Amino acid sequence: MTVFTEAVHAAAFILSEANGHRSRESGILASGQNLAAGTVLQLNGSSKFVAFDGDNNTAGDLIDQAVGILLAAGDATGGDLEVAYVARDAEVNLKLLTYPAETTAGGQKADTIASLKLLGIIARD
Template identity: 45%
Template sequence: MATKTETQHTASFIVSEANGNRSREEVTIKSGQNLAAGTVIGLHSGGDYAAYDDSDPASAYGILIEATDASSAAKNAAVLVRDAEVVEAEVTGEDANAKTDLASIIWR
């Protein structure tokens, strides 16, 4: 029997968030990115949102809520940015600097 691997589900990394949409914002993911839910998103030097990379003087902006395929064109996406708790093991791309940038998010 073939083995199946379950991928990250939309918002599965969120433990809790503020009421309504207070914890979320919409951003436009830069073209050329195919990102999984739970990826840390950075605001890069050109004003573009893409996967966080501490080597590009980027600051972490939030955590992508749903998988977003912007490989052929820029795409809008919801990002968790404040007043929330997340499961650290289900978030990708975070480092100490990202956690500092995302200080209003609690990492469990």
């Protein structure tokens, strides 16, 4: 029997958001990125979106904060791509988000949740 694996659908991770389109914004996904819906985002040096890396400095603080969550899958392998993302004031299902995997040092999940919280995005487990 063939087994099919279904990807996360656009906006499937959203539990609730602000009225109207207040939670959402648009921006540019950097060339070379191919990201699934629900990927936590950060800005690169040219103010374009890339996947959140959760990297810390020597003091243990995040180098780059999350700026939002990609609303729908985006394939920018052929060049920059305009995308929509959740930028603020929402509740999301943590199990449907893509964020950095825990390393041996740990803390990536907690750092991701804390960074999103600064935007008013609450990640529910």
